Amino acid sequence: EDQVTQSPEALRLQEGESSSLNCSYTVSGLRGLFWYRQDPGKGPEFLFTLYSAGEEKEKERLKATLTKKESFLHITAPKPEDSATYLCAVQATGGYNKLIFGAGTRLAVHP
């Protein structure tokens, strides 16, 4: 069964303290791995898509990497406005286009 596990469930950082969020996945065949950011009361906001092991993408203070079993979202020198829930999802080949989401990591960045 296709599955996504994110860790940690919650993470508290001081402003400027870099860290990484983990997304482990089990999927029959990976079409793509997606990262989203979700603020309270809002819909998920698209961040990155990764398609193959070794791929990396960056956006401001965020960098996403992908291996054959997991993805990392690295946050460099975070700011309070980076506080949100970060969601990881996979899309399997042969599974039409549905996204299978992990439970998310709640990130709180304190000044």
Place this chain on the structure above:
Amino acid sequence: NAGVMQNPRHLVRRRGQEARLRCSPMKGHSHVYWYRQLPEEGLKFMVYLQKENIIDESGMPKERFSAEFPKEGPSILRIQQVVRGDSAAYFCASSGTGSGSTYEQYFGPGTRLTVT
């Protein structure tokens, strides 16, 4: 606003009533997806539609729930005879066609359904 639009944003229904949730996809997108987020749970896929076709409804409850995406107008998620367990945030997403970046799904702001 070229983003995914959903309405209403908040919907309150009494047990046994019907709920209708609407979604207009992003401009140029022809694929629509519905997801449900129960309190303290992750997003769960419900159904995937293209114009006038249901492609994958593997996540849709077998009873009381239905979805459509007509040739004209928004996609509709319909919940008949709502129960308290249907209280959740319902998100619509849309994507383009083909390969590569067109697999990316963009989400709307959601409809928060409360059943009293």
